[in-house]
Amino acid sequence: MTGRRVPPNIAWTSDDGPQGVRVFVASLPTGPIAVLDGTAALVWQELAAAPDGPVVERVAGATGQPVDLIRADVEAFLEDLTARGMLLAHDRD
Amino acid sequence: MELVVVSLEEWNEVWRRNQHLIVGLLQRDPGLRVLFVEPSTDPLHAARTGVSPRPGRGLRRGPHLAGVAPDALWLYEPTKLLPRRVDPDQDVRWAKAVARAARRSRLSEPLLWVNDPRGVEVLEHTGWPSLYDITDDWLAADRDQATHDRLVRQEARLMGQVREVVVCSPALQRTKSTVRPVTLLRNAVDVEAVRAPAARPADLPPGRVAVYVGTLHGDRLDVDLCVATARALSGSASLVLVGPNALTTSQDAQLEAAGITRLGARDRRAVPGYLQHADVLLVPHLVDDFTDSLDPIKLYEYRAAGRPVVSTPVSGFREAADDRVRVVPHEDFASVVLEVAGDNQPTAPAREVPTWADRVTEMARVLGRVSQRPAPGTPTAPEGPGTVPLDVRVQLGHAAVQWLADTHGVDLLHIKGHGLHPSLVHPGRHPSDVDVLVRPDHLGTFLKACRGAGFRSTGRFATSSAFEHSATLVHEEFGYLDVHRLYPGIGLAPEQAFERLWAGRGHTTIAGQECPVPEVAAQVAILVLHAGRNINGGQATRDVHHTWHAADAESREAVRMVVDDLDAGVAFAAGTGELDSLPSSPERDLWRAVTRPTHRVEEWRARIAAAPGLLARARLIARMTLVNTDHLASQLGHRPSRREVAIAFVDRIQRAVHELTSRGDRR
Numbered sequence: 001m002t003g004r005r006v007p008p009n010i011a012w013t014s015d016d017g018p019q020g021v022r023v024f025v026a027s028l029p030t031g032p033i034a035v036l037d038g039t040a041a042l043v044w045q046e047l048a049a050a051p052d053g054p055v056v057e058r059v060a061g062a063t064g065q066p067v068d069l070i071r072a073d074v075e076a077f078l079e080d081l082t083a084r085g086m087l088l089a090h091d092r093d
Numbered sequence: 094m095e096l097v098v099v100s101l102e103e104w105n106e107v108w109r110r111n112q113h114l115i116v117g118l119l120q121r122d123p124g125l126r127v128l129f130v131e132p133s134t135d136p137l138h139a140a141r142t143g144v145s146p147r148p149g150r151g152l153r154r155g156p157h158l159a160g161v162a163p164d165a166l167w168l169y170e171p172t173k174l175l176p177r178r179v180d181p182d183q184d185v186r187w188a189k190a191v192a193r194a195a196r197r198s199r200l201s202e203p204l205l206w207v208n209d210p211r212g213v214e215v216l217e218h219t220g221w222p223s224l225y226d227i228t229d230d231w232l233a234a235d236r237d238q239a240t241h242d243r244l245v246r247q248e249a250r251l252m253g254q255v256r257e258v259v260v261c262s263p264a265l266q267r268t269k270s271t272v273r274p275v276t277l278l279r280n281a282v283d284v285e286a287v288r289a290p291a292a293r294p295a296d297l298p299p300g301r302v303a304v305y306v307g308t309l310h311g312d313r314l315d316v317d318l319c320v321a322t323a324r325a326l327s328g329s330a331s332l333v334l335v336g337p338n339a340l341t342t343s344q345d346a347q348l349e350a351a352g353i354t355r356l357g358a359r360d361r362r363a364v365p366g367y368l369q370h371a372d373v374l375l376v377p378h379l380v381d382d383f384t385d386s387l388d389p390i391k392l393y394e395y396r397a398a399g400r401p402v403v404s405t406p407v408s409g410f411r412e413a414a415d416d417r418v419r420v421v422p423h424e425d426f427a428s429v430v431l432e433v434a435g436d437n438q439p440t441a442p443a444r445e446v447p448t449w450a451d452r453v454t455e456m457a458r459v460l461g462r463v464s465q466r467p468a469p470g471t472p473t474a475p476e477g478p479g480t481v482p483l484d485v486r487v488q489l490g491h492a493a494v495q496w497l498a499d500t501h502g503v504d505l506l507h508i509k510g511h512g513l514h515p516s517l518v519h520p521g522r523h524p525s526d527v528d529v530l531v532r533p534d535h536l537g538t539f540l541k542a543c544r545g546a547g548f549r550s551t552g553r554f555a556t557s558s559a560f561e562h563s564a565t566l567v568h569e570e571f572g573y574l575d576v577h578r579l580y581p582g583i584g585l586a587p588e589q590a591f592e593r594l595w596a597g598r599g600h601t602t603i604a605g606q607e608c609p610v611p612e613v614a615a616q617v618a619i620l621v622l623h624a625g626r627n628i629n630g631g632q633a634t635r636d637v638h639h640t641w642h643a644a645d646a647e648s649r650e651a652v653r654m655v656v657d658d659l660d661a662g663v664a665f666a667a668g669t670g671e672l673d674s675l676p677s678s679p680e681r682d683l684w685r686a687v688t689r690p691t692h693r694v695e696e697w698r699a700r701i702a703a704a705p706g707l708l709a710r711a712r713l714i715a716r717m718t719l720v721n722t723d724h725l726a727s728q729l730g731h732r733p734s735r736r737e738v739a740i741a742f743v744d745r746i747q748r749a750v751h752e753l754t755s756r757g758d759r760r
Contacts, residue, residue, distance in 0.1 A: 006605065009496065010605070011488075011489050011492030011493065011496070011604035011605050011606055012604060012605055013485055013488045013489065013604045013605075015482060015484070015485060017482070024481060024485045024489065026489040026492065026493065026570065026571075026604070028492060028493050028496035028606075029493040029494075029496045029497045029500075029542075029546040030493075030546050030547050030570070031489075031493075031547075031568075031569070031570030031571065032570055033481050033485075033486070033489060033570050035481065
């Protein structure tokens with residue numbers, strides 16, 4: 001089973017401004033800085049808080065959506081972040 | 094949001110309404126970009142009136158401001174080549190030049206903020222959504238007929254075309270609202286800066302002083318009344334005028350003959366010292382329709398300072414008269430000043446005075462209406478989804494720097510900024526860059542690593558300051574990075590000082606990266622040392638109040654121990670405002686000089702005196718008249734050409750000569 005975590009060459013922080021919570025992610029040491037807002041910010045924060053945890057279930061719990069309804073979208077998003085080097089995939093027992 | 098501001102005054106160290114409002118808006122809205130258009134220089138007129146002529150400085154990057162993103166502020170100073178009667182089309186060409194400057198500053202759809210009525214030419218050339226901010230009723234000022242007629246025409250066009258009109262005084266509200274609805278947005282003061290205790294400025298004459306703070310302008314200042322007041326005070330107190338001098342030669346000669354001290358423009362951060370140490374503050378203004386249109390900023394500054402005030406019955410002060418503000422007729426002015434100056438009145442407690450933060454909120458609302466969008470800085474402020482706040486850039490910058498250090502085996506400490514312990518951060522503190530102190534042996538490796546990661550140099554060690562302590566780098570994503578090879582004021586050799594701080598280090602996590610930081614007591618010591626290099630009144634002063642003056646005895650003792658370890662006593666005293674309590678020494682004189690940036694000759698003299706050894710002194714003397722090309726590049730927004738360096742070289746010599754002669758230097 002595949003787990004994901006934030007690799008050591010990624011820095012990230014968040015702010016809670018007029019647009020709601022946003023997450024800013026930078027590849028070190030050069031950037032660029034990517035901005036995640038809305039559900040994307042929520043997914044990132046859930047994953048960063050509990051790497052290898054059940055991200056889809058946690059996002060479903062936070063948004064009140066059925067797990068089955070959001071699973072494909074959340075996993076596609078995580079896959080995209082991994083392809084961009086913002087997350088690291090590894091085998092999980 | 095983007096703004097083009099056509100200002101009646103240049104951007105310099107004397108902050109007025111425009112600077113306070115614009116910097117406040119920039120700090121609130123990280124996405125805001127501003128082009129500030131200054132009045133054109135007029136070399137021909139300057140030469141005719143005996144002033145040294147100079148061309149306009151063109152388009153250049155604004156100064157580095159706390160809490161403001163790099164490249165958010167650009168300044169543009171054009172040149173007026175010929176008189177208007179010879180070259181009647183110059184206003185149209187000027188408007189086109191402003192539009193070009195806006196494009197070069199990468200502003201595509203700006204709002205236009207007109208303060209100088211000439212801005213109507215820009216409005217009509219570009220069609221930008223506009224507001225007119227009226228700060229003086231120039232139609233009531235004493236001008237030749239042609240100028241008066243032109244101002245009347247320009248104002249009439251503005252009143253008919255702008256989306257909003259803002260005025261600064263109730264008198265202007267009365268007169269201008271007969272033409273169309275206006276919004277009253279009065280002046281204010283930075284109360285905290287004015288009230289923060291400041292040392293008595295060294296250039297205040299000894300004994301009692303009656304002080305006027307403001308621009309010396311014949312439209313406002315009653316020169317005859319100043320002369321009469323100086324005569325009345327003779328032998329009891331000195332009359333001191335602090336501010337830019339825009340008087341005619343004959344008016345200035347009158348003041349000179351009466352023995353009145355004119356100190357010239359002073360950095361805004363130095364002004365509280367003059368206010369606080371005045372025995373009486375004066376408003377010797379003319380009383381006429383023009384001065385009635387003003388809302389003098391000094392009204393707010395004087396009230397915040399809490400010193401006794403004597404004023405002629407001008408607008409603002411007339412309504413504010415109370416036991417601390419004596420409003421007296423022209424004929425009684427001098428005698429009342431003499432009486433109050435001898436009263437030894439204590440400083441009154443702080444009063445409720447409107448602050449610039451209030452006014453920034455009001456102006457943000459006006460701009461919101463002009464743009465027909467929510468205003469910057471209001472709770473509903475729009476921020477593009479891709480906009481990265483400055484605070485976030487700085488955090489990620491710390492992380493990038495630490496990554497470079499870890500991967501290249503470099504020891505460094507994150508000082509200030511987000512490296513500070515939370516207990517040392519006061520409300521409103523805005524980190525605007527990353528500061529690191531690097532182990533001296535690792536400096537070359539670190540700078541090379543930074544260049545490889547996209548940081549480019551904007552300032553070198555040799556040109557950074559009187560102490561040659563830091564190099565400034567900038568990164569497109571992460572903004573500014575100050576690399577310190579030593580910390581000014583620390584007497585220990587740089588390697589030993591770093592080792593002392595490194596041995597006591599702790600860690601803090603910034604954007605997920607574990608960053609080494611000095612122990613908390615050493616962080617306080619560094620903040621206070623930093624304040625010693627800064628004029629009173631800014632963020633550095635607030636840092637000292639928060640971390641030192643408000644600290645308990647145990648914390649102070651820990652800081653004292655660090656200061657002793659680092660051999661930093663003199664600089665620390667400069668930061669806490671206790672420099673005058675130390676015995677005279679070259680080091681003390683250097684620290685006194687660097688806090689008075691308008692006196693560069695004095696700073697150089699102190700640098701030379703404090704330099705260790707003949708060779709170091711000789712190098713400094715050789716560099717005295719060289720141009721700081723890094724600083725010039727920052728001002729111009731590009732590396733200077735040989736011609737631009739040559740112009741700056743001549744200007745630098747002329748400035749030094751002027752300082753020597755204007756101060757009657759005989760040393």
